[in-house]
Amino acid sequence: MSNQSKPYHYLIVGAGLFGSVVAWRAIQAGKRVKVIDRRNHVGGNLYCENRDGVAVHIYGPHIFHTSNKMVWEWVNSIVPFEPFINSPLANYKGKLYNLPFNMNTFHQLWGVTTAEQAQAIIASQRGDIKEPQNLEQQAISLVGTDIYNTLVKGYTEKQWGRDCRDLPADIIRRLPVRFTYDNNYFNDTYQGIPQGGYNTFIDRLLEGADVELNCDFFADREYWESVAEKIVYTGEIDRYFDYCYGHLEYRTLKFEHEQLDTTDYQGVAVMNFTDRETPYTRIVSHRHFDPSCTAPHTVITREYPAEWQPGAEPYYPIGDSRNSALAEKYRELAADSNTIFGGRLADYRYYDMHHIVEKALELEL
Numbered sequence: 001m002s003n004q005s006k007p008y009h010y011l012i013v014g015a016g017l018f019g020s021v022v023a024w025r026a027i028q029a030g031k032r033v034k035v036i037d038r039r040n041h042v043g044g045n046l047y048c049e050n051r052d053g054v055a056v057h058i059y060g061p062h063i064f065h066t067s068n069k070m071v072w073e074w075v076n077s078i079v080p081f082e083p084f085i086n087s088p089l090a091n092y093k094g095k096l097y098n099l100p101f102n103m104n105t106f107h108q109l110w111g112v113t114t115a116e117q118a119q120a121i122i123a124s125q126r127g128d129i130k131e132p133q134n135l136e137q138q139a140i141s142l143v144g145t146d147i148y149n150t151l152v153k154g155y156t157e158k159q160w161g162r163d164c165r166d167l168p169a170d171i172i173r174r175l176p177v178r179f180t181y182d183n184n185y186f187n188d189t190y191q192g193i194p195q196g197g198y199n200t201f202i203d204r205l206l207e208g209a210d211v212e213l214n215c216d217f218f219a220d221r222e223y224w225e226s227v228a229e230k231i232v233y234t235g236e237i238d239r240y241f242d243y244c245y246g247h248l249e250y251r252t253l254k255f256e257h258e259q260l261d262t263t264d265y266q267g268v269a270v271m272n273f274t275d276r277e278t279p280y281t282r283i284v285s286h287r288h289f290d291p292s293c294t295a296p297h298t299v300i301t302r303e304y305p306a307e308w309q310p311g312a313e314p315y316y317p318i319g320d321s322r323n324s325a326l327a328e329k330y331r332e333l334a335a336d337s338n339t340i341f342g343g344r345l346a347d348y349r350y351y352d353m354h355h356i357v358e359k360a361l362e363l364e365l
């Protein structure tokens with residue numbers, strides 16, 4: 001088929017946030033757009049499932065936050081966002097601590113009431129580690145032993161499935177510490193959740209696109225490559241190149257959802273379990289994200305990090321030297337290709353939603 005006779009200007013592989021923002025832009029520019037996704041829904045990991053009136057963030061809780069005014073105004077032009085301040089708690093063996101580490105946390109840990117007292121304790125526990133060799137040393141050099149042992153160690157070891165002494169120091173370049181009584185988890189200027197939820201937001205972005213679900217690009221690659229003048233690919237980058245350099249690795253998650261006959265379970269949206277023994281890292285109580293919810297029950301989710309095997313859902317890229325070097329080689333192939341690559345899987349990078357929006361809005365189409 002010549003370019004002129006192709007039915008679509010763009011084929012977008014993946015109806016996640018990146019693919020949906022690019023689809024919106026192409027539609028605004030008057031282009032014909034086909035979007036395919038291998039899942040049975042749009043929205044990628046932002047997708048929320050309606051469970052008897054409760055919107056459940058089935059791929060993990062999502063709170064939009066940014067300090068980029070342009071990005072905030074743009075997302076609000078699609079759907080107005082409701083303010084939401086994320087203030088998770090840490091539960092360590094039944095005792096609760098505020099997050100992020102701030103004066104409330106320090107008071108709970110040590111009974112101190114002034115910044116000076118807290119700073120003195122942290123300084124006395126930092127030790128003299130000049131060049132941290134592993135994550136444990138890095139964390140202690142940043143926040144001291146008490147915070148590390150109570151709030152960092154167990155959670156991180158569950159998250160990555162390894163002892164903190166076997167994890168590279170650069171997984172945590174900084175651990176934000178605040179010397180004010182401020183439980184707002186994110187430092188960003190803007191924070192919220194779309195009115196009507198993420199599904200409404202994504203549906204608006206995809207208005208005018210021809211969307212096909214349960215449709216894997218690789219099930220008929222030759223056909224899909226023939227339907228559009230340009231392909232935007234948001235799936236795993238190694239798969240696109242037929243794993244020619246080997247598999248990139250990930251950390252995966254298992255989500256256990258439970259419906260409960262109460263309208264509130266834990267009084268907060270997110271509670272982290274920072275001891276090593278509790279097998280999950282956090283419990284999410286979804287009603288907190290949606291003040292308009294009138295269902296007589298709630299749904300909670302326990303989140304279990306797990307070893308990734310090919311075929312499992314890829315959540316977090318692994319930042320070790322093997323995977324970083326491999327990803328770089330795949331990115332070089334992508335740079336020489338006619339296909340446009342974007343999003344967390346095609347870049348093999350962890351991105352928050354505001355990074356994705358920013359990149360998709362800046363993309364040269």
Ligand code: FAD
Pocket residue numbers: 013014015016017018019036037038039043044045046059060061062063064065215216217218234235236253315316342343344345351352353354356
């Ligand atoms: P995805 O959402 O993964 O979309 C890619 C899509 O491509 C998927 O739908 C997939 O099915 C499809 N696809 C892949 N391969 C193919 C193929 N071969 N054929 C057809 N379709 C294909 N960010 C925040 O800003 N705030 C938060 O609070 C937050 N919480 C998070 C919690 C968790 C547990 C996780 C893992 C991430 C969180 N994020 C958060 C990050 C956020 O999820 C990402 O920034 C965002 O989802 C990335 O969008 P994407 O389009 O790149 O990827």
